[in-house]
Amino acid sequence: MNSTEMEILLVEDKRSDAEMTIRAIRKNNILNNIVHLKDGKAALDYLFGTGEYEGKDLNKQPKLVILDLKMPKVDGVEVLKAIKGNELTKKIPVVVLTSSKENPDIEKCYALGVNSYIVKPVAFDDFIKVVSDLGLYWMLHNQVPL
Numbered sequence: 001m002n003s004t005e006m007e008i009l010l011v012e013d014k015r016s017d018a019e020m021t022i023r024a025i026r027k028n029n030i031l032n033n034i035v036h037l038k039d040g041k042a043a044l045d046y047l048f049g050t051g052e053y054e055g056k057d058l059n060k061q062p063k064l065v066i067l068d069l070k071m072p073k074v075d076g077v078e079v080l081k082a083i084k085g086n087e088l089t090k091k092i093p094v095v096v097l098t099s100s101k102e103n104p105d106i107e108k109c110y111a112l113g114v115n116s117y118i119v120k121p122v123a124f125d126d127f128i129k130v131v132s133d134l135g136l137y138w139m140l141h142n143q144v145p146l
Contacts, residue, residue, distance in 0.1 A: 008064045025131060025134075069109075076096060093116075
């Protein structure tokens with residue numbers, strides 16, 4: 001599988017944050033396919049081949065999930081719980097990228113098995129730097145089981 005086939009699943013309801021995240025990842029010439037979904041329900045459907053993704057090849061899972069917490073329909077904590085609680089998806093690295101600095105959110109996510117928890121920087125340049133570094137690390141340096 002070549003690197004452009006290895007997907008990044010971005011689950012983010014705010015269009016501006018999603019666009020900045022994609023731009024920051026692309027800034028480092030990371031050419032992986034990025035699938036952007038706007039809510040947790042769509043993410044669960046995508047990952048588990050239900051709803052509009054019925055029949056999707058479940059053996060082709062993303063290499064990385066970037067997940068917001070505060071979303072409509074199904075929140076990020078429930079998505080994380082489903083990912084880490086299923087044999088098919090539990091090894092997929094999940095990075096929470098959210099505006100929540102609340103300690104209960106951080107503790108809950110780590111208890112559920114999140115791989116990294118990042119609070120979105122407010123300043124544009126800081127946001128771009130953090131997400132660029134995130135993309136480089138998880139897509140180029142981190143090794144995952146095959």
